[in-house]
Amino acid sequence: MVTLKVTTVGASAGVILTKEVMAHLKVQKGDTLYLTESPDGGYRLTPYDPEFTRQMKLAEDIMHDDREILRALSK
Numbered sequence: 001m002v003t004l005k006v007t008t009v010g011a012s013a014g015v016i017l018t019k020e021v022m023a024h025l026k027v028q029k030g031d032t033l034y035l036t037e038s039p040d041g042g043y044r045l046t047p048y049d050p051e052f053t054r055q056m057k058l059a060e061d062i063m064h065d066d067r068e069i070l071r072a073l074s075k
Helices: 018-025 050-065 067-073
Strands: 008-009 010-016 034-037 043-046
Touching: 050 067
Parallel strands: none
Antiparallel strands: 008 010, 034 043
């Protein structure tokens, strides 16, 4: 378990990530992280945009289900 401390960053609040945490998340300074609620009431910090993942899943389903229509439209 990693403990993070909330600190002042300008007029806002933030947390400092250690090198190890950044390496584990595969992020660098300036990258965007997403804090999402988990079903158990906690939170999850991830570099992956859950909305983008949802949209890509929908696109893949549409492309699979309607592949004949898409093939005809591409001609």
